[in-house]
Amino acid sequence: MLSGTGLVAGYRKGTPVLNGMDIEIPAGSVVGLAGPSGCGKSTLARVLSLLQQPWAGRVSVDGAVVTGFRHAAPREQRTAIGLVFQQPRQAVDPRFTLWRIIAEPLHALGRSEELSGRVAELAEHLGVSDELLSRRPHEVSDGQLQRACLARALAVRPRYLVCDEMTAMLDASTTAALVRVVDEQVRDAGTGVLAISHDERLLERWAHRVVRLCPAPVWEGDRRPFRGGPTPDEV
Numbered sequence: 488m489l490s491g492t493g494l495v496a497g498y499r500k501g502t503p504v505l506n507g508m509d510i511e512i513p514a515g516s517v518v519g520l521a522g523p524s525g526c527g528k529s530t531l532a533r534v535l536s537l538l539q540q541p542w543a544g545r546v547s548v549d550g551a552v553v554t555g556f557r558h559a560a561p562r563e564q565r566t567a568i569g570l571v572f573q574q575p576r577q578a579v580d581p582r583f584t585l586w587r588i589i590a591e592p593l594h595a596l597g598r599s600e601e602l603s604g605r606v607a608e609l610a611e612h613l614g615v616s617d618e619l620l621s622r623r624p625h626e627v628s629d630g631q632l633q634r635a636c637l638a639r640a641l642a643v644r645p646r647y648l649v650c651d652e653m654t655a656m657l658d659a660s661t662t663a664a665l666v667r668v669v670d671e672q673v674r675d676a677g678t679g680v681l682a683i684s685h686d687e688r689l690l691e692r693w694a695h696r697v698v699r700l701c702p703a704p705v706w707e708g709d710r711r712p713f714r715g716g717p718t719p720d721e722v
């Protein structure tokens with residue numbers, strides 16, 4: 488289980504974006520996360536991927552409370568969680584070939600003996616041809632690059648995957664292909680997935696459970712509405 492308990496996080500002192508958020512992503516299931524723009528979905532994705540330190544609350548990975556975030560995140564916990572962003576072009580080094588992009592997490596862990604076999608296996612699984620592997624990001628489409636980004640996220644076999652609007656820029660067939668690969672991970676490897684999307688129809692088809700974040704707060708006198716947690720109509 489990847490879980491966040493009592494998460495408070497934000498950017499400007501005194502105005503948290505998440506204000507006491509609880510969420511649980513069990514192994515082998517897809518939890519959908521929906522909600523209007525600006526309500527904190529990507530913030531939650533960064534906190535659960537250990538890229539952003541919450542102001543309060545805790546993140547646990549398979550029962551172990553995370554003790555550090557960003558560079559201070561324990562390697563074992565950091566590699567347990569893969570992240571795929573909405574904008575693949577902002578998520579890769581433009582100088583790298585797709586091969587190197589996919590290989591990067593293994594390279595960073597010093598697992599060079601696995602590199603070529605694992606990259607070939609992932610590329611085939613994600614439908615990235617040998618010819619595409621030698622190209623750089625500006626020489627491929629968004630969909631082809633996002634396939635490589637999903638391959639990169641899966642390279643070290645994470646136990647959890649956070650997909651932050653992974654398919655928002657993609658056509659229907661690429662969306663279906665990527666969702667199919669993620670579903671196979673869930674079924675065959677027991678991966679737990681947080682699928683963030685504006686597309687409620689996609690989430691209803693894809694996720695076992697959908698959590699909806701509240702809209703941005705509206706001030707009504709002294710009543711400060713709860714913000715950033717699941718609404719009671721969680722399904």
Ligand SMILES: Nc1ncnc2c1ncn2[C@@H]1O[C@H](COP(=O)(O)OP(=O)(O)OP(=O)(O)O)[C@@H](O)[C@H]1O
Binds near residue numbers: 499529
């Ligand atoms: N780096 C940042 N610095 C300051 N404020 C930020 C930063 N990133 C996000 N915010 C603010 O935090 C709030 C939540 O942003 P976040 O990106 O988490 O929302 P979101 O639900 O993912 O939105 P969207 O659906 O549009 O992607 C927004 O008000 C946003 O302006």
